[in-house]
Amino acid sequence: SAAKYNMAAEISEGFTSLSIGQMAKAKNPVDFYRQHIAERLAPILNRKDSELVPLLLWATTLDKGDLNLPVAALRVKGKPPQDLAKEIAESFPTSDDTLVTLIANGPFVSFFFKPEHLLKTLIPEILTSKTAYGTNPVSGLKDPSDPSKGQKRVIVEFSSPNIAKEFHAGHLRSTIIGGFLAKLYTIMGWEVIRMNYLGDWGKQYGLLANGFKQFGSQEELDKNSIAHLFQVYVQINKIKSAQDEPINELKKEIKEKKAKGEDVTELEQKLTPLVEESEDEKARKYFKSMEDGDPEALALWQKFRDMSIGKYQKTYARLNIEFDVYSGESQVKAENIKKVLDNLVAKNIAEESDGALLIDFSKFGAKKLNKAIIVRRDGTPLYLTRDLAAILERHDQYHFDKMIYVVADQQNEHVAQLFKTTDISGHKDVAEKCEHISFGMVKGMSTRKGTVKFLDDIIQTVKDTMLETMMKNENKYNALEDPDAVADILAITAIMVQDLTGKVRNGYEFNINQMTAFEGDTGPYLQYAHARLCSIERKANADLSALGSADLSLLQESHAINLARALAQYPDVVLNTLKTREPSTLLTYLFKMAHALSSSYDHLQVVGSEPELQKARLALYEAARQVLWNGMTLLGLTPVQRM
Numbered sequence: 001s002a003a004k005y006n007m008a009a010e011i012s013e014g015f016t017s018l019s020i021g022q023m024a025k026a027k028n029p030v031d032f033y034r035q036h037i038a039e040r041l042a043p044i045l046n047r048k049d050s051e052l053v054p055l056l057l058w059a060t061t062l063d064k065g066d067l068n069l070p071v072a073a074l075r076v077k078g079k080p081p082q083d084l085a086k087e088i089a090e091s092f093p094t095s096d097d098t099l100v101t102l103i104a105n106g107p108f109v110s111f112f113f114k115p116e117h118l119l120k121t122l123i124p125e126i127l128t129s130k131t132a133y134g135t136n137p138v139s140g141l142k143d144p145s146d147p148s149k150g151q152k153r154v155i156v157e158f159s160s161p162n163i164a165k166e167f168h169a170g171h172l173r174s175t176i177i178g179g180f181l182a183k184l185y186t187i188m189g190w191e192v193i194r195m196n197y198l199g200d201w202g203k204q205y206g207l208l209a210n211g212f213k214q215f216g217s218q219e220e221l222d223k224n225s226i227a228h229l230f231q232v233y234v235q236i237n238k239i240k241s242a243q244d245e246p247i248n249e250l251k252k253e254i255k256e257k258k259a260k261g262e263d264v265t266e267l268e269q270k271l272t273p274l275v276e277e278s279e280d281e282k283a284r285k286y287f288k289s290m291e292d293g294d295p296e297a298l299a300l301w302q303k304f305r306d307m308s309i310g311k312y313q314k315t316y317a318r319l320n321i322e323f324d325v326y327s328g329e330s331q332v333k334a335e336n337i338k339k340v341l342d343n344l345v346a347k348n349i350a351e352e353s354d355g356a357l358l359i360d361f362s363k364f365g366a367k368k369l370n371k372a373i374i375v376r377r378d379g380t381p382l383y384l385t386r387d388l389a390a391i392l393e394r395h396d397q398y399h400f401d402k403m404i405y406v407v408a409d410q411q412n413e414h415v416a417q418l419f420k421t422t423d424i425s426g427h428k429d430v431a432e433k434c435e436h437i438s439f440g441m442v443k444g445m446s447t448r449k450g451t452v453k454f455l456d457d458i459i460q461t462v463k464d465t466m467l468e469t470m471m472k473n474e475n476k477y478n479a480l481e482d483p484d485a486v487a488d489i490l491a492i493t494a495i496m497v498q499d500l501t502g503k504v505r506n507g508y509e510f511n512i513n514q515m516t517a518f519e520g521d522t523g524p525y526l527q528y529a530h531a532r533l534c535s536i537e538r539k540a541n542a543d544l545s546a547l548g549s550a551d552l553s554l555l556q557e558s559h560a561i562n563l564a565r566a567l568a569q570y571p572d573v574v575l576n577t578l579k580t581r582e583p584s585t586l587l588t589y590l591f592k593m594a595h596a597l598s599s600s601y602d603h604l605q606v607v608g609s610e611p612e613l614q615k616a617r618l619a620l621y622e623a624a625r626q627v628l629w630n631g632m633t634l635l636g637l638t639p640v641q642r643m
């Protein structure tokens with residue numbers, strides 16, 4: 001078994017640069033035990049070891065052992081699992097085993113790693129793999145001539161705000177969850193394309209452009225493009241709404257009179273100029289010129305788009321997020337929209353109704369999805385129509401193996417309509433590669449100053465509270481070189497951790513006091529766990545490069561052993577997080593580790609103990625710090641060294 005294990009190690013030898021995305025292969029120490037146990041179980045059960053390896057599952061609590069064999073999974077007929085578990089436990093050769101002990105535990109056989117061996121393999125493995133610990137190998141780059149070969153490719157579409165509109169709670173969650181999924185797939189060996197599908201097209205951008213001509217300021221635009229465009233949009237929209245009122249009233253009156261057979265010439269004469277001069281009509285005309293490719297109209301729109309993206313990029317960077325592609329509704333090609341529509345009509349999926357084109361999903365066994373209009377009476381396509389074209393465009397361009405849409409549950413019907421239509425229109429293969437990660441809403445994202453509208457404001461509001469909390473400990477605060485930068489990171493951590501704590505599909509209450517607290521399972525608490533380990537290393541003047549020679553057999557205390565056992569679980573936790581696609585799987589583990597650490601410090605002191613023991617404990621702490629760091633950065637956090 002050791003031979004097999006080492007071979008895997010050698011294959012990965014070449015990779016020494018270990019940052020996320022560079023795809024190094026680190027060993028999962030638990031796999032070594034899996035192999036060892038499976039080889040010893042094989043003759044007892046008369047099964048191949050390769051069949052038994054996947055049946056050895058990690059235990060969520062350490063008192064249940066380090067690996068469990070659920071005996072029922074062996075599917076042995078005619079013998080109750082409890083009895084078989086006992087038999088296995090009795091037959092397993094333990095007298096010469098330096099690696100594991102075991103007990104029958106009801107229908108399970110529970111295996112415990114022997115501390116001495118665990119410590120001496122695990123700790124050096126973490127200390128040398130560093131950021132690669134918990135990551136998975138890749139099978140090589142994708143072959144452009146044959147997309148089915150090699151590394152798998154996933155598009156994660158997330159964040160996707162609308163230009164000149166609010167960045168609301170839904171966009172915040174999509175950004176946080178999507179950023180996490182992109183990192184997760186990356187370290188698990190996938191090629192990830194991070195895509196931002198902007199809401200950047202439609203009549204409202206005609207309205208915005210006209211508004212800018214009236215109220216816009218180049219200076220303000222340069223200063224804060226997103227806030228300024230929003231302000232312009234609100235202003236012009238007010239004017240438009242005021243104009244809409246009399247227009248709609250006149251239209252109603254005309255309709256009523258017509259129905260009664262009365263003469264409406266006079267009313268129509270009144271209506272025409274009102275409509276002609278309305279902002280709505282001007283916006284329509286402007287957008288029409290954009291659609292027709294008018295260079296001047298497009299140049300202004302392009303400027304708004306570019307500047308908004310520039311501003312967003314800065315804010316995303318604060319969250320450790322970068323996009324590979326800024327696509328958006330504007331980028332969907334007209335010819336592809338036409339192709340989709342022609343196909344839907346030819347296949348009798350879309351039908352005409354009252355001048356518009358719609359899909360009645362009840363005719364395709366999906367009554368729940370109701371009806372969806374895909375072309376308006378005035379001939380313009382809709383949000384869904386663009387998505388229908390975009391999904392195929394992306395498949396043609398990127399040959400993805402998987403595509404994930406991180407979109408709020410308010411759009412469940414929209415996304416289901418998108419997938420269903422794609423499926424029944426002859427692209428079942430594409431639809432099957434797509435997945436909607438649907439999340440619940442954030443409630444109460446408002447502050448004393450009113451509702452927050454932009455990502456930067458959200459962060460600033462939390463940061464204010466964070467600074468107040470930090471200042472309560474004057475000594476620590478004064479020791480910080482750049483308290484503002486620390487507050488910035490802690491605020492962002494607070495927001496992200498609160499967001500990632502619950503199940504993705506559940507919503508939560510945006511609670512600034514709760515998320516910024518240092519007690520409880522909060523972002524600051526997690527940061528504190530990391531900062532404390534850094535502080536221990538600083539105070540001990542630790543030479544981290546010398547820890548490889550530590551005598552780990554000196555770690556005898558149950559606190560040390562249990563901490564090591566928790567560290568061994570990390571690669572399996574990451575694997576399991578990929579299965580559940582739930583960030584809370586990882587976060588729960590990190591909090592458990594933080595608790596285990598804080599209860600260890602009194603028992604495992606560094607400063608004041610013998611030099612050799614000090615070194616061994618530092619090796620353990622540095623391994624713990626590395627695992628915390630790996631987990632936190634996977635969640636998108638920036639671990640701090642002091643706070």
Ligand code: ARG
Pocket residue numbers: 157160161162197198199387405407
């Ligand atoms: N821009 C949209 C909104 O703010 C979200 C886009 C979601 N993605 C998609 N492919 N439809 O509501």
